[in-house]
Amino acid sequence: MRIGVIGAGFIGRTHLAMFSQVEQAELVGVSDALPALAEQAAQQFGLKPVFRSAEELIDSSELDAVVIGVPNAFHRPLALRALERGKHVLLEKPMAIDGSAAAEIYRAWRSTDRILMIAHQMRWEPLSQQAKSLAASGELGRVYNAKAGMMRRKSIPGWGSWFTRKSEAGGGPLIDIGVHVLDLALWLMGNPRPERVFGSTFAEFGPHKKGTGSWGTPQWDGRFDVEDLATALIKFDDGRTLSLEVSWAVNTDSDNGHYVHLMGSEGGLSLYPKRMVLTGQKFDRPFAIEVPAPEPLENPRVLLSRHFVDCILSGTQPISDPLSGLTNSMVLDAIYRSAAEGDAVTVDFSFLDSR
Ligand SMILES: NC(=O)c1ccc[n+]([C@@H]2O[C@H](COP(=O)([O-])OP(=O)(O)OC[C@H]3O[C@@H](n4cnc5c(N)ncnc54)[C@H](O)[C@@H]3O)[C@@H](O)[C@H]2O)c1
Numbered sequence: 001m002r003i004g005v006i007g008a009g010f011i012g013r014t015h016l017a018m019f020s021q022v023e024q025a026e027l028v029g030v031s032d033a034l035p036a037l038a039e040q041a042a043q044q045f046g047l048k049p050v051f052r053s054a055e056e057l058i059d060s061s062e063l064d065a066v067v068i069g070v071p072n073a074f075h076r077p078l079a080l081r082a083l084e085r086g087k088h089v090l091l092e093k094p095m096a097i098d099g100s101a102a103a104e105i106y107r108a109w110r111s112t113d114r115i116l117m118i119a120h121q122m123r124w125e126p127l128s129q130q131a132k133s134l135a136a137s138g139e140l141g142r143v144y145n146a147k148a149g150m151m152r153r154k155s156i157p158g159w160g161s162w163f164t165r166k167s168e169a170g171g172g173p174l175i176d177i178g179v180h181v182l183d184l185a186l187w188l189m190g191n192p193r194p195e196r197v198f199g200s201t202f203a204e205f206g207p208h209k210k211g212t213g214s215w216g217t218p219q220w221d222g223r224f225d226v227e228d229l230a231t232a233l234i235k236f237d238d239g240r241t242l243s244l245e246v247s248w249a250v251n252t253d254s255d256n257g258h259y260v261h262l263m264g265s266e267g268g269l270s271l272y273p274k275r276m277v278l279t280g281q282k283f284d285r286p287f288a289i290e291v292p293a294p295e296p297l298e299n300p301r302v303l304l305s306r307h308f309v310d311c312i313l314s315g316t317q318p319i320s321d322p323l324s325g326l327t328n329s330m331v332l333d334a335i336y337r338s339a340a341e342g343d344a345v346t347v348d349f350s351f352l353d354s355r
Pocket residue numbers: 006007008009010011012031032033034037054069070071072074092093094119120121176
């Protein structure tokens with residue numbers, strides 16, 4: 001499987017490192033809007049062609065698949081071109097900058113026989129996989145409510161860079177890190193269809209250049225026009241609910257890690273980065289079982305890369321498929337819309353069934 005990587009920033013280099021550990025993958029080339037970065041990455045990973053542009057890479061007949069790891073605004077045009085040129089696509093999260101761009105990619109994908117996978121590597125963490133089997137086994141009963149979040153206290157990435165500009169990122173922590181826990185929660189809940197969303201966003205730190213972290217390169221003459229905290233209640237068409245909270249900067253007692261709490265009629269499951277807690281009631285008493293995270297046999301990102309290649313070779317759909325990416329983007333959109341309108345909004349999936 002001959003693979004090219006678009007974007008030689010943090011995630012592009014991560015993909016290069018991961019795919020170089022996948023036996024059936026052959027890394028062919030890399031491109032970046034900054035050619036010097038692509039050159040550096042190509043040298044580091046011993047790749048020959050450095051494509052002068054993403055378009056040149058996508059159009060190349062030397063490739064079967066492309067990995068798209070560039071700012072969110074460019075996911076749509078590059079994914080559309082790649083699908084049109086018959087390439088399989090591993091697309092970074094979020095699927096697109098907003099719901100309508102994600103829907104466009106989804107529609108384009110549906111008219112091809114190519115594999116399109118969204119890179120939600122948290123699904124490949126060993127504890128996430130254990131949580132998924134437990135939730136799917138029915139042992140928790142009906143999971144009627146869930147709560148997910150990632151509350152970073154002082155972590156605004158690259159202040160002023162594309163990360164904090166709505167035109168290139170689409171939003172702040174909600175679309176950046178919230179999409180990870182939203183994806184995890186929806187997957188663990190069995191992919192229910194969101195129906196109504198009530199959300200709020202705040203920007204209390206970013207506009208004052210406070211709450212910045214060490215991630216990304218700040219551009220102090222840039223701008224911050226996104227949120228730094230978002231909260232939402234999502235109601236599904238089967239009546240179940242999920243509450244979501246996420247921040248880049250906030251004053252609260254939090255360890256900065258993510259969490260997903262599944263509340264079921266027969267048992268509960270709380271998932272954290274390093275442990276899982278199973279809860280229940282027996283002998284008229286509540287109990288909790290601690291499950292520590294096992295050492296992963298392999299880096300979860302390598303497992304993700306291998307899954308992508310396996311799906312292409314076997315023609316099976318990836319577990320993080322285009323519909324899950326689209327659903328995530330539609331929910332994010334609804335949260336932003338609800339926050340702007342100050343009222344609950346409907347998530348409209350009718351266009352999916354009308355084709
Ligand atoms: N799955 C994860 O854990 C994870 C982690 C980080 C980032 N991401 C996602 O990856 C994407 C990139 O994030 P990053 O942290 O690597 O950002 P980054 O700023 O480190 O790198 C982005 C790179 O893309 C290049 N670029 C911009 N426009 C381009 C274009 N049109 N064609 C080719 N190259 C272009 C830039 O020059 C830059 O080198 C984002 O969508 C982000 O949400 C995912």
